Amino acid sequence: MNALSIKNLEKTYAGGTRALDGVSLEMPPGDFFALLGPNGAGKTTLIGIVTGLVNKSAGEVEVFGANIDREPEQARTYIGVVPQNLNINIFEKVIDIVVNQAGYYGVPRSRALPRAEKILADLNLYEKRYEPAQRLSGGMQRRLMIARALIHEPRFLILDEPTAGVDVELRRSMWGYLTGLTQQGITILLTTHYLEEAERLAKHVAIINKGSIVAQGSMEEILALHDESAHTGKLRGGRLEEVFLQLTQS
């Protein structure tokens, strides 16, 4: 059973914008999967549909076999999501944000509190647990959103640009943390504009452009698409970056 199975997913917004145009994807359990694409390609829409924040126009989505239309509650219990934009109540205390999130999944406070303290300690936020979220730095708020996403012990973690605006040192420590999660068996779907991050972390990759998947496969398969002769510019990036540009600029 796949962690995520998407078939012919389509989304047209009320204004007529077609964000997804027949996307199909499969993610095996335990995978570290990178979904890459330029701004406006449809990554956040796809994540929104999987997590229940966006209504799809057509297609099928299953999370660990639970169909998001027929068993939405079951599908959501499997998922933890770190959104692209900050969506925490900044007036709430750090510990309350995390423990309340557990509550929405039916985890009682008595069980959620020690769990929250451990996750916050793992993410170097333990000392800040009684502070209102507004007193945290941008990087700390990003880590708080990761802690919140993990509190109900999801099998599938979705990270929508989790390292955007985070300094190099912190980004590297987050890489280590995320790698540790996949070693515990958690499946991760990552979107990022830092392609070296995806190249370093992901086992599988899909590249989406204008609402359609233009390439998908293992990291090796995607890197093998690199066409040295197609390079014409003076500036050079990593191999994944070159493949990405070839696929999304054509």
Next chain:
Amino acid sequence: MTPYEQWISFYTIVRKDIVRIFRIWPQTFLPSIVTSTLYFLIFGSFLGSRIGNVSGVPYVMFVVPGLVMLSVVMNSYANTSFTMFASKFFARSIDEILVSPTPPWILVAGFVSGGIIRGLIIGALVLGVSLFFTHLIIFNLAVIILFLILTSLVFSLGGLVNGVYATSIDGINIIPTFILTPLLYLGGVFYSVTSLPGAWGIVTQIDPIFYIINGFRYGFLGLSDAPLSVCFGVLLFFAAVLAAMNWYLLKKGFGLRQ
């Protein structure tokens, strides 16, 4: 979710709201205390002494149930409309619940319970303030409690619908200012319908809040301008309609899911 997990989710939504209500008590509790004190002072003591008795009781005693309801209605409504609006537009913290397995009816129940609790606390506080100006007669305690709870329920549900639909801060201010306030003032807070001339009596009787205030007043004074059963019926009708609307809107994700 199992029923126990649903209970935990419901408890979490309510607890979070109660913590918020008490954290910002100068915004949630204090205005009603100040306003009702002024009302009791002006309409009860200053003017009331000149008006004398209404329906056989001193004027200040007559206006107590209406002034309590005025605060309960406005606070229950504001609680859910603002909480929903703020969680949609200030950082989208509503997404925390929307991505979880919490079913829509628990979301409705949780938000509305917060509004009911705030309404009940405000009702008790305004009643407490009234004791400085008059003594209270309690004709039927069960009717008082039932009307307090049902009124808070109805206006919490109404506020939630407003919060779901609102797309700007104006959207949650227009209905309280231009619809609820006139309905409250024309609903018999300060007068008995029997004292009104011709058409104004009819206008008052088509105002649903008239029945709410009169039912509540019956619990205190044992007198009402409308039959108690009609007063209950009006509240139950609006509770049922608004509960169904909320459930449908949140199930469809109207204003919440794109």
